[in-house]
Amino acid sequence: MVQAIINIDNRTNRVLNIVKAKFDLKDKSEAIDVMAQQYEDTILEPQLRPEYIEKLKEIKKKKGRRFKSIGELRKHIENA
Numbered sequence: 001m002v003q004a005i006i007n008i009d010n011r012t013n014r015v016l017n018i019v020k021a022k023f024d025l026k027d028k029s030e031a032i033d034v035m036a037q038q039y040e041d042t043i044l045e046p047q048l049r050p051e052y053i054e055k056l057k058e059i060k061k062k063k064g065r066r067f068k069s070i071g072e073l074r075k076h077i078e079n080a
Contacts, residue, residue: 008016019031067073 016028016031016035019025019034020028023031023034025031025034065076067076
């Protein structure tokens with residue numbers, strides 16, 4: 001575990017208290033951990049997560065069908 005002394009403004013402090021209360025956490029360090037995890041899950045590059053790589057492998061295994069023209073594709077879609 002890494003320890004750090006940080007300076008936060010009043011608004012950030014209030015947000016940390018809300019997160020702490022919402023998730024029934026012991027301290028603000030846990031609140032920061034929760035916020036960092038949520039940030040990672042939603043903002044950071046999801047394509048780098050192992051689940052995404054597995055999904056790509058499954059997609060690559062599937063066979064595709066080639067169409068000679070957009071018209072042929074359109075017929076295929078409309079008949080499906």
